[in-house]
Amino acid sequence: MNIVVTGADGFVGQHVVKQALQAGHEVRGIRRSASPADPASTLVADLTERWPVPEPPDGIIHLASLAAVGRSFDAPQEYISANTAMLTRIGEGLLAAGTPRTRVIVVSTGALYSPGRGPADESRPLAMSSPYAVSKGAVELQCAYYRSRGIDMVIVRPFNHIGPGQSKGFLVPDLVDAVDALSGDAPLRVGNLDTRRDYTDVRDVAAAYVGLLEAPQVSPVYNIASGRSLSGREILEAACRSLGREVPQTIVDASRIRPTDPQEIVGDASLIRRELGWAPKIGYEQSIADFVASRRPAVAADRA
Numbered sequence: 503m504n505i506v507v508t509g510a511d512g513f514v515g516q517h518v519v520k521q522a523l524q525a526g527h528e529v530r531g532i533r534r535s536a537s538p539a540d541p542a543s544t545l546v547a548d549l550t551e552r553w554p555v556p557e558p559p560d561g562i563i564h565l566a567s568l569a570a571v572g573r574s575f576d577a578p579q580e581y582i583s584a585n586t587a588m589l590t591r592i593g594e595g596l597l598a599a600g601t602p603r604t605r606v607i608v609v610s611t612g613a614l615y616s617p618g619r620g621p622a623d624e625s626r627p628l629a630m631s632s633p634y635a636v637s638k639g640a641v642e643l644q645c646a647y648y649r650s651r652g653i654d655m656v657i658v659r660p661f662n663h664i665g666p667g668q669s670k671g672f673l674v675p676d677l678v679d680a681v682d683a684l685s686g687d688a689p690l691r692v693g694n695l696d697t698r699r700d701y702t703d704v705r706d707v708a709a710a711y712v713g714l715l716e717a718p719q720v721s722p723v724y725n726i727a728s729g730r731s732l733s734g735r736e737i738l739e740a741a742c743r744s745l746g747r748e749v750p751q752t753i754v755d756a757s758r759i760r761p762t763d764p765q766e767i768v769g770d771a772s773l774i775r776r777e778l779g780w781a782p783k784i785g786y787e788q789s790i791a792d793f794v795a796s797r798r799p800a801v802a803a804d805r806a
Contacts, residue, residue, distance in 0.1 A: 504559045505715065508532045508549060508588070509566030513668050514609075517708040518563055525712060530559070532566065550587040553595030558602035561715040564592060565609055570671040571634045572760060578633030585637040586644060593648040593655075601652040605720075607711050608645050610638045612661035612700065612727060612769045621700075621770035624659070624723045631764060649722070656714055660726040661769040665704035665789045666796035673699075673734060674793055677741045681750065689751040693758030695734030698766040702728045703784035710780050717778055727769025728782050740787050744794040 505522050509515040510531025522529045530543045532554065540546075547554040549566055567585045568574070574581045589608065596604055615622040616629035630636045645655040664674045680690055710726045742749045774780045784792075 503527045503561055503715065505529050506532060506545075506555055506559045506562045508562070508564045508592075510544065511537070512565060514663070514704055514707060514711075515565045516667055517665075517704050518565065518711055521705070521708045522563075522712050525716070527712075530555070534566075549591050550584050551591070553591040555595065556599070558596055558599045558604045560604065562592065562604060562606045563609075563711050563715065564589070564606060567609065568637070569634065571613065571632050573671065574632050574634035574637070575760065578636070581633050582637045582640060586640050589641050589644045589648075593644065593651075593653060596648075596653050597651060603654070605654045605656060605715055606648075607714050608641065608655055608657050609711075610642050610657050610659045611635065612659045612725060612767060614639055614642075614659060615767065615769075617764040617766070621727070621729055621768045622725070623770040624721075624725055624773060632760070655722075656720050657723045658711065658714065658726055659723065659769070660707055660710075661700035661702060661728070661767065663702045663704045663707045663726075664786065664793065665784070666792045667704070668793060673737055674741065674790055677734075677738050678745065678790075678794060678797070681738075681742055681745055681747055684747075684750055687751070689753045690738075691755045691758075692734070692738070692752045693755065693760070694763065695738060695752065696765075697763060698731035698733045698768070700727045700729070700731050700768040701737070701786050701789070702726060702782050703786075703789040706782040706784055710774060710778075713778050713780055714774075721773060721777065724774045725769045725771045726774065727771040728786075729769065729771060731766050731768040732786060737786070737790070740790045741794070743787075744791045 505527045507518050510519050511533040532545045536546045545554045568581045613635050614628045615626045649655050668675050
């Protein structure tokens with residue numbers, strides 16, 4: 503297959519590109535700015551402004567977006583404008599090419615689900631608990647519109663994902679950096695570590711996206727999730743084990759607590775398990791250990 507991956511230089515994009523190439527696909531990545539290390543197949547474009555692929559590919563995995571939930575509260579309109587504009591450029595670009603038979607995997611978020619008892623499946627009502635979630639809800643409405651115009655758009659709602667290559671601004675990198683920087687018995691300033699989230703390794707997430715492009719038939723929406731929740735405190739303990747550090751005393755910093763933050767978010771990925779046979783293979787302890795190792799190039803783990 504001829505595949506285009508937007509956000510190819512991002513946390514998830516790097517793993518998607520690697521796995522798609524290993525599966526024998528021809529891959530072109532799109533990133534916003536050029537790098538000397540880019541392969542010749544890399545395209546450089548601001549997707550809020552234009553779609554740079556004149557000939558429609560067999561498949562698109564659309565990863566590019568503003569994705570840090572916490573930052574979205576400080577720049578709500580920026581998140582909504584940027585994330586919807588990118589989907590518009592893709593959709594209109596494909597329509598201009600004559601509504602080709604291109605399957606587009608559009609990454610939404612499991613953070614859209616309303617709080618409820620037990621894991622959320624794809625039928626759970628949606629809620630908008632952050633400007634980031636609002637932006638993804640709007641993107642999903644765009645997908646419905648472009649499907650009505652004949653484009654094969656498949657929505658994926660991944661829950662939290664972790665693993666090697668994740669950048670600052672997310673729980674695991676921020677906790678690892680903070681613990682690593684502690685000296686002596688100094689306490690660690692944290693947000694609410696009692697909230698619980700569903701964590702899946704990024705390499706398992708990438709495998710799901712590539713598998714959905716390859717599948718002969720697919721449903722309109724899929725959850726990508728492990729099906730279990732972990733507290734921030736459990737993540738902190740695993741990070742400390744990987745760093746070889748004792749778990750420090752913690753002090754809650756009220757400024758780090760997000761408004762409207764649900765107590766628990768956990769996903770039900772039974773649909774993709776039934777239809778594609780996908781299931782996560784890498785546990786959270788290994789994900790965190792591999793993240794820590796990836797920060798030390800000499801011992802970087804490669805479990806893709």
